[in-house]
Every structure is written in structure tokens, then in C-alpha cells.
Amino acid sequence: MQFAIVDIETTGGFPSQHGITEIGIVLHNGTEIEGKYETLVNPHQPIPPFVVNMTGITDAMVAVAPSFGEVAPYIYNLLKGRIFVAHNVNFDYSFVKHHLQEAGFHLHTPKLCTIRLSRKVFPGFRKYGLGHLCRELGITIENRHRASGDAMATTEVLDMVLRNNGGMVIKEMLKKENRSQLLPANLPEEYVKDLPDCPGVYYFHDAKGKVIYVGKAKNIKKRVVSHFTGLDISQKRQDFLRSIYSITHSKCPTEFIACLLESVEIKRLWPIHNKSQKRYEQLWGIYMFEDNRGYHRLAIDKKRKYSTPVASFALLVDAHRTLWKMVREFELHPVLCFLDNTGAREFPDVALYNENVMKALGWMDAQKETFLIRDKESCVLVEEGKFYGMGRLSPDADLSLIENIKAQLTEYPENEVIRSMIRNYAEKFPGKVVKWAVGS
Structure with a gap:
């Protein structure tokens, strides 16, 4: 197995908006290191102060560095044909792939995440971030938060995995059908592995256990995994994936029941990453009142908290359609129902008209099956x-x-x-x- 262990420093967290400031690559043949490459990169945008404080890379340092497009051909040749390895691989891979693509190179290589790999080979650690993992394994990181230092530390992690009979685990993770590489870095594989292949509702939780997304599915496992496929580099999607720490679910007997339960749960939990069904529902009602002449009047108005209409509607057009139907079938007067503003000189007998109104209301009640x-x-x-x-x-x-x-x-x-x-x-x-x- 030929590996390319990669680490990058960037101006931010989203490939479509931010640039690479440094890249380090270690070439490894499964037994020993074959070569190293590192370079600063001019991102052509300011480096935020907090990033400068963390990495030590300043605007002055990258001002004289090559742009990514200038080094892209060399980087592409180093990576192609090798397994792309990184700690939280989806972050580094998404940046490198995006910027290579902008330079005219299309990278298609297998990916290997040393976070997920370490969880399998070295279970039981409290955390698996690079700093925590290296302390647990006794690895010294030189030049922390610089691409070359972190790439070498990740290489040592890979070496320890290989020395601890991790070869079979790596082969298993690289199988095309194994989808664990697609999962968000903070989501342990067990949460997806244990999901059922049946209809139901699933819940994504953040680090504190709060529900941040609710979805429904005909097949819970397949639908959950579909959230993690593709290489969407937008800030919205990256924020979403990074915030997923655990998954729970509720089985349902049918997909239709799952659809209904999803709606209930979105209204109940109001998850931050759900967009649909999170809006104020303006309902409309048909109301009845008696005017000063004794006529029972029907009118359409907005449904209010302390009012009780004879019928409620989600759409104003449906309320109008129903009221017109009542006018035609029960000989109600359009003017008395506020459907005709042209005025009228003659009105029906009050008692007879009110009787027709009551018949219309009886018909409406009969529709409530x-x-x-x-x-x-x-x-x-x-x-x-x-x-x-x-x-x-x-x-x-x-x-x-x-x-x-x-x-x-x-x-x-x-x-x-x-x-x-x-x-x-x-x-x-x-x-x-x-x-x-x-x-x-």
C-alpha cells in the first residue's frame, strides 16, 4: 500500500471560501518513509489573527510563497495513485481536492482517516484528536499546528497502527463498500452501524446531546448514510457535519407513519438544521355572527388564538372555495357572505335565510369525518x-x-x-x- 500522509493549514474551515497557507506531504510505502514535501502557500486573502496565533504563519510569510496553482502540478503527481491519509481526512481532502480542481487537476484517490483508524486499533482513549492521541501513544509532535510537524505526527500514528496488526483494518476500511470514511469526524461508526433497515425517524445530536436535525426515512440506515455522501464544500454543510456527535432513532411500522412523526418532532424540537416546516402557519377560518338586522352572516378571516371558526383552512383560496360552494348549494347571499362587494337592493327573508345558513353549517359538520x-x-x-x-x-x-x-x-x-x-x-x-x- 502506497500512502500520502497530508496535513494542511488554512485561513478558515471552508474550501469554497478559504485558502491553503501551508501543505505538508509524507510519502510512505507501508514500511518506511520514501519522501517528504512541504511548502507555504499564498492564499491571496488575509490570515485571521486567531489562525496566526495558532499556526505562527503570517501574511508576510505567505506573501512571497507560491500560489496553490503554481505548486498544484507537483502536489497532484505526489498524491495520484496513493492512499490519501490525514487526521480527519475529509477536511484535508476537501480542501486539496477543491483547490486542485480549480487549478485544472481532478483528484480521485482512496481516503484513510487516522481518527477512525485509531478508534479501531487503539480503542478506549478519551479523545482521538491528534494532540490527545499522540500523548496517549507517546508520540512527540514537533512543530505543532504546522503542516510538516502534524503530517509527521500522523505518519507516526500510521506506523504504530501498522505495527499493531492494523493492516487488515486498513484494508477493510479501504473496501469500496465500507462507508465509514464518509462519516463526520465526531461521529463514532457504531452509531451508524447499529441503525436498522426499516422505516422510521432519526435524530442527529450535537456534543451536548441536543437534537440538531430530525429526518424521516423508508430505510433509516440508508437515509442517514446518504447525508454524508458527496463532497459538498459549502459552509452550511461543513457546519452541519461537524456538529453531529451521535444518532438516535424511532422505528415506525410504515413510511407514512414516519412522515407524520417527523412533522410532530420538528414542531416539538425545532432543530437548528431543519429548515422546512419551521414557519408560522397562518390559518384562515369561516366565522358566523349575527348582524343588527338579525341575519346570520358567514365571513372569512384570519384564525386567531381565542376565536373559534366553524371551519379552518391553511390556504385562503380553500376557504373561499368552500364558502362559495355553500353559497351555491344552500342559496346563501354572496353579499351577506362578504363575497360580493357590488351591493344588493333586495335581501331574502331573515328566518328563511338563517335556516339555510344552519343547513350549510350542518353540511360542513358532516364533512368532519x-x-x-x-x-x-x-x-x-x-x-x-x-x-x-x-x-x-x-x-x-x-x-x-x-x-x-x-x-x-x-x-x-x-x-x-x-x-x-x-x-x-x-x-x-x-x-x-x-x-x-x-x-x-
């Missing part, structure tokens, strides 16, 4: 038009009373996303809908 969505052992209950909850029903469950069903389900809060999903699912799969007469 109670039904179950059954799929395998899963059950979703909608009671009088409102999502109640979901769960598993035993095959011999007594369905004669609605309370018997509720006793086996978990009650969840409703939101418009859930209402929409249930409505669409019921329309798409009518054979899975079991309607229930109100009052049964």
Missing part, C-alpha cells in the same frame, strides 16, 4: 376531521368503540403539514381508509 387509516399493523385516527394520533393496533383489537382504538394509540398534536399529508394519503389510497360513523 371520523376515520382510520390502516396499513399493516399501523393505524392513524382522524376524529371528526381532526388528527388524533397514531400507533400500532393488535390484530385482535376491538374496533367496536372508538375509545378502544384510542387506548392503543399515542395522541399527537395536529398541524397543517399533518392535515395535508393525511388528506393526500387518504385520496391516494382509499382502500386503506376505514370510515367511522360519528357517535358509534
